[in-house]
Amino acid sequence: MLLSFRRKFSHEIRARRWVAFLLLGLLMMCFGFVFAALATIVLAPASIETVRSFHPVGLALAGLSSLLISMFWLSKGFKTAFRLLDSRDYGLATRLREFVFQKSQAAGKLFSMVALGGGTGLSSLLKGIKELPVNLTAIVTVTDDGGSSGRLRKELQILPPGDIRNCLVALSRSESLLSRLFQYRFGDGGEIEGHSFGNLFIAAMTGVIGDFGSAVREASNILAIKGHVIPVTSDNVQLVAQFADGSEITGETAICEARKPISRIDLVPAAPQANQEALSAIDDANMVVMGPGSLYTSIIPNLLVPGVAEHINNSDAKVVYICNVMTQPGETDGFSAADHVSAILEKTPLQRIDIVVVNSRRAARSLMERYEAKGQYWVAPTVKKIEDMGIRVVAADMLLQADLLRHNPTLLAAILIGLINENRIEETVSDEVEEEESFFDD
Numbered sequence: 001m002l003l004s005f006r007r008k009f010s011h012e013i014r015a016r017r018w019v020a021f022l023l024l025g026l027l028m029m030c031f032g033f034v035f036a037a038l039a040t041i042v043l044a045p046a047s048i049e050t051v052r053s054f055h056p057v058g059l060a061l062a063g064l065s066s067l068l069i070s071m072f073w074l075s076k077g078f079k080t081a082f083r084l085l086d087s088r089d090y091g092l093a094t095r096l097r098e099f100v101f102q103k104s105q106a107a108g109k110l111f112s113m114v115a116l117g118g119g120t121g122l123s124s125l126l127k128g129i130k131e132l133p134v135n136l137t138a139i140v141t142v143t144d145d146g147g148s149s150g151r152l153r154k155e156l157q158i159l160p161p162g163d164i165r166n167c168l169v170a171l172s173r174s175e176s177l178l179s180r181l182f183q184y185r186f187g188d189g190g191e192i193e194g195h196s197f198g199n200l201f202i203a204a205m206t207g208v209i210g211d212f213g214s215a216v217r218e219a220s221n222i223l224a225i226k227g228h229v230i231p232v233t234s235d236n237v238q239l240v241a242q243f244a245d246g247s248e249i250t251g252e253t254a255i256c257e258a259r260k261p262i263s264r265i266d267l268v269p270a271a272p273q274a275n276q277e278a279l280s281a282i283d284d285a286n287m288v289v290m291g292p293g294s295l296y297t298s299i300i301p302n303l304l305v306p307g308v309a310e311h312i313n314n315s316d317a318k319v320v321y322i323c324n325v326m327t328q329p330g331e332t333d334g335f336s337a338a339d340h341v342s343a344i345l346e347k348t349p350l351q352r353i354d355i356v357v358v359n360s361r362r363a364a365r366s367l368m369e370r371y372e373a374k375g376q377y378w379v380a381p382t383v384k385k386i387e388d389m390g391i392r393v394v395a396a397d398m399l400l401q402a403d404l405l406r407h408n409p410t411l412l413a414a415i416l417i418g419l420i421n422e423n424r425i426e427e428t429v430s431d432e433v434e435e436e437e438s439f440f441d442d
Contacts, residue, residue, distance in 0.1 A: 110133070110134065110135045111133070111134045111135065111286050111287070111420055111423075112134065112135040112137070112281075112284050112285045112286050112287075113129070113132075113134045113135070113136050113137070113285060113286065113287045113288075113289060113416075113420075114137045114138075114139060114281050114282055114285040114287070114288045114289065114317070115129070115136065115137070115138045115139070115289045115290075116139045116232075116288060116289065116290045116299070116302050116303075116308075117138075117139075117140070117141065117290060117291055117292070117293040117298050117299055117302065118140055118141035118143075118144070118163045118293055118294075118297070118298035118299075118301070118302070119141075119163060119293045119294055119297070119298045120166065120293075121291060121292040121293030121294070121298060121324075122138060122140065122163070122166075122167060122292075122293055122298070123163075123166035123167050123169070123170040124170070124292070124406060124407065124409055125289070125291075125292065125322070125407070125409065125412060126138055126167055126170040126171050126227075127170045127409050128408075128409025128410055128412050128413040129409075129412070129413045129416060130170065130171050130226045130227065131226075131413075132413060132416070132417065132420075134420070135227070136171070136226065136227030136228070137227060137228045137229075137230060137278075137281040137285075138167045138171070138227065138228070138229045138230065139230050139231075139232050139275075139278045139281065139282075139302060139308075140163050140164055140167055140229060140230065140231055140232060141163065141232055141297075141298055141301045141302050142159045142160055142163075142164075142231045142232060142233060142237065143160075143237055143238060143239045143252045143267075143297065143301050144160040144162055144163055144252055145160065145238065145251050145252050145253050146252065146253035147162065147194065148162060148185075148194055148195045148196055148199045149161055149162035149163070149199060150253065151194075151195070152195070152199055152200075152203050153236070156203055156206075156207075157236065158203055158206050158212055159212045159231055159234070159236065161198070161199045161202040161203060162196070162199060164202065164216055164229060164231060165182060165183075165196065165198035165199055165202060167229045168182065168198070168216075168219055168220060168223050168225055168229055169182050169183055169198065169223070171220075171223075171225035171226050171227050171229065172223045172224065172225055172226075173224050173225065173226055178222070178223060179223060181197055181198075182196070182197060182198030182201065182223065183196060183197075183198060184196060184197045184198075185197075198219075201219065202215055202216065202219055205218055205219060211234075212231065212234060213230070213231060213234055213275065213277070216229055216230070216231065228277075228281070230275055230277050230278045230281065231275060231278075232274065232275055232278055232301075232302045232305050232308060233272040233273060233274055233275055233305050234273070234275060235269065235272035235273055237267045237268065237269065237272045237301075237305075238250055238251060238252070238267070238268045239251065239252050239255055239265060239266070239267065239268075239296075239297065239301060240265070240266045240267070240268050241255040241258070241262050241264070241265050241266075241296070242262070242263050242264040242265075242266075243258065243260040243261060243262060243263060244260065244261040244262070244263050245260065247260070250268065252297050255296070255297065256294075256297060256328075256330070256331070258330060259329050259330030259375075260330050261330070261333065262296050262330075262331060264347065265296050265300055265301070265304070265347060266304065267301065267304050267305070271306050272305055272306070273306075274305045274306060274307040274308055278308065279307055279308070279311050282308070282311040282312055282315055282317070283311060283315060285315060285317040286316075286317055286318070286420075286423060287317050287318045287319075287320060287416075287419070287420065287423065288312055288315070288317045288318070288319050288320070289320045289321075289322065289416070290302075290319070290320070290321045290322070290344075290353075291321055291322040291323060291324065292322045292323070292324050292325070292406075292407055293324070294324075294328060294331060295324070295328070295331060295332055295335075295340055295343060295344070296331050296332075296343075297331070299344065300343070300344065300347060300348055303344070303348035303349065303350050304348060304349075309348055309349035309350040309351075310349060312350060312352075313349070313350065313351045313352060318354050318355060318419065318423055319350075319352055319353050319354045319355070320353075320354065320355045320356075320357060320416075320419065321340075321341065321344065321353050321355070321356050321357070322356075322357045322407070322412065323337045323340050323341070323356060323357065323358045323359070323379060323381075324340065324379055325359045325378070325379055325398070325399060325405055325406065325407060326371060326376045326377065326378060326379060326405055327376055327377045327378075327379055328376065329374065329375035329376060332379075333375070334377075335379065336379060336380045336381075336382040336385070337356065337358045337379055337380065337381050337382050337383075337386060338382040338385035338386050338389075339382075340379070341353060341356055341386055341389065341391065342389075353391055354391065354392065355391070355392045355393075355394060355419060356386050356391055356392070356393050356394070357393075357394045357395075357396075357398075357412070357415060358379075358381040358382075358383070358386075358393060358394070358395050359379070359381065359395075359396070359397070359398045359399060359407070360381055360395040360396055360397055360398075361397040361399055362378050363378070363399055363401055363405050364401065367401065367405065371405065381393070381395050383395055394415060394419070396411065396415060397411075398411045398412060398415075
């Protein structure tokens with residue numbers, strides 16, 4: 001907490017300093033232009049002796065110096081200004097952040113982001129952030145055993161392709177015919193009834209190439225996706241849940257259908273081998289984003305794969321958790337946002353979450369009543385409880401309110417842009433401090 005306070009205080013001091021120098025620079029620039037104008041008006045008709053007495057070259061140099069100083073601090077002030085914007089003004093904030101972000105990218109290495117999860121939550125997030133100028137990698141859980149994925153997994157002994165397929169389509173550069181074809185689901189048709197074309201395609205590619213990971217890479221090339229999609233492990237793993245009543249169930253679908261409070265979640269086999277590409281992506285990441293998605297069947301399973309949480313713990317990346325907007329019957333009954341965070345930190349080897357993004361608004365009463373009739377309730381943001389854990393909270397109205405309640409991907413992207421740029425500024429400030437310390441040490 002003390003370190004967090006010192007960083008916040010330090011950033012505020014720097015912001016005030018930059019604004020002060022910005023104003024000083026602007027004043028100097030104005031005086032420079034005024035002197036230049038006066039020199040031009042007064043001195044032009046004067047004699048050579050009079051011109052020499054006013055030293056116009058000196059005036060010009062002073063004006064130029066004023067301009068350069070003001071432009072230098074203007075750039076500093078502009079980078080700080082977008083952080084001070086009202087978070088509710090997403091339009092202006094997003095445009096400013098995108099401008100600064102794109103300019104910073106031109107001079108440096110592309111920002112690397114890892115998105116960790118599964119289900120519809122991860123694919124929804126990817127749709128919103130795929131246009132950001134980042135090196136994006138989606139690490140996807142492979143414990144699904146229901147529907148088309150479950151059938152293919154059982155019959156062909158391959159990893160479940162459903163969540164992978166959704167992520168590939170989400171990252172496809174355009175809503176092309178091929179993207180829609182991947183999502184096409186067969187109706188009445190005997191053995192292929194209920195299967196999606198994309199699932200069958202990935203299964204067939206796995207049979208041809210002989211490796212699921214390679215099949216996913218080929219499908220990525222065919223769809224020309226933005227970024228990379230990587231299964232968290234190549235091992236055929238299943239979830240095992242222990243419930244509060246002492247009973248135990250194996251299989252993701254059975255766990256969801258049990259609708260009982262979960263006390264513990266494990267993988268079988270207990271130590272699947274993590275995908276090395278996934279670990280490398282985490283090591284190179286500037287930011288790791290978890291969620292939104294099912295707490296016990298999408299987020300936590302990835303962190304239980306040996307090596308994943310450990311690499312996140314040891315990385316320099318900012319760790320961001322996007323909390324769900326609604327609870328899930330059985331899995332997270334009565335959970336607040338703080339309860340979600342506690343479950344991740346207590347039931348996995350993950351030791352840190354730097355930022356939690358929470359939704360701050362309830363949906364319309366009529367829509368809430370429809371959800372509550374199914375046993376789903378609004379996840380209270382509980383900002384103070386999370387901050388007491390030493391974790392920063394970003395609370396905003398992020399609801400996309402239609403027939404279903406979900407995060408607005410555009411607003412999520414705007415928030416992540418802001419966090420990315422904060423990270424850029426902190427890196428710049430850190431580099432400046434190191435340079436200053438090195439200078440004085442020398």
